[in-house]
Amino acid sequence: MDTTHRELLRANGLVAGYGGQDVCGPLDLVVEPGQSLGIVGFNAAGKSTLLRTLVGYQEPVAGESVILGSFTDDSSFIYRKAVSVVFDEDAFFPSLSVEEHLQLIAGGHGMSQPQAAVEKELVFFDLEAARTAYPRRLSSGQRRRLLLAAALLRPSNLLVLDEPEQRLDPVMRAALAARLREVANTGTALLVVTHDPDFLASFADSVLLVSDGQISHVGVGEGAAAIARG
Numbered sequence: 001m002d003t004t005h006r007e008l009l010r011a012n013g014l015v016a017g018y019g020g021q022d023v024c025g026p027l028d029l030v031v032e033p034g035q036s037l038g039i040v041g042f043n044a045a046g047k048s049t050l051l052r053t054l055v056g057y058q059e060p061v062a063g064e065s066v067i068l069g070s071f072t073d074d075s076s077f078i079y080r081k082a083v084s085v086v087f088d089e090d091a092f093f094p095s096l097s098v099e100e101h102l103q104l105i106a107g108g109h110g111m112s113q114p115q116a117a118v119e120k121e122l123v124f125f126d127l128e129a130a131r132t133a134y135p136r137r138l139s140s141g142q143r144r145r146l147l148l149a150a151a152l153l154r155p156s157n158l159l160v161l162d163e164p165e166q167r168l169d170p171v172m173r174a175a176l177a178a179r180l181r182e183v184a185n186t187g188t189a190l191l192v193v194t195h196d197p198d199f200l201a202s203f204a205d206s207v208l209l210v211s212d213g214q215i216s217h218v219g220v221g222e223g224a225a226a227i228a229r230g
């Protein structure tokens with residue numbers, strides 16, 4: 001893969017919605033390496049719909065979203081290597097432990113020191129004591145931590161998270177926000193939907209505000225204020 005590609009994602013006149021009906025848009029956007037973009041707005045504004053459309057999980061009503069210079073195809077090798085995504089859904093193998101889930105991800109992405117990467121995430125997400133547990137034995141916050149650990153463990157050029165702060169305690173939220181900032185500093189671009197103004201302010205360097213079907217580019221302060229007004 002050409003990791004020197006300056007343009008990780010481009011949206012041209014993108015309108016997101018269902019069955020030909022607009023939910024929000026149009027959006028013109030270019031995401032470059034190291035850019036850290038928050039997406040904010042009230043419940044049902046269309047943030048998740050926009051995010052799914054940006055990453056190619058659903059067809060746009062109009063316009064297009066392009067990742068790494070080719071039309072978005074989430075089954076392509078380049079896409080899977082470059083893009084790490086967590087939406088608000090639990091997806092686990094019932095008979096694999098916490099540690100085995102992470103080992104599977106590390107192996108699947110051909111990491112050079114897979115167990116070291118697994119251990120790092122078990123420590124960061126405070127899952128060491130739960131390493132042998134099956135997903136059904138975890139708390140909802142621990143399941144969230146495991147999904148985030150899986151997304152952060154593997155290398156990526158574009159990390160896409162839908163409300164990652166959900167079900168996390170305040171200490172973990174703050175640690176995750178700082179981690180996301182670090183991830184962006186290494187050159188990975190972030191697209192993150194959030195309802196937490198402090199979380200937003202800790203990781204983002206710009207914001208998309210989704211409101212009344214429109215999408216506007218705003219600063220982090222304005223984005224945080226828009227959340228707080230909610």
Ligand SMILES: Nc1ncnc2c1ncn2[C@@H]1O[C@H](COP(=O)(O)OP(=O)(O)OP(=O)(O)O)[C@@H](O)[C@H]1O
Pocket residue numbers: 018023041042043044045046047048049050
């Ligand atoms: N599969 C679907 N089919 C049709 N409409 C949908 C579908 N999923 C969501 N919607 C509608 O699209 C609109 C935007 O929903 P979306 O989930 O994108 O909002 P959101 O901003 O992410 O909300 P929240 O903050 O509550 O997570 C809502 O009116 C919702 O009812």
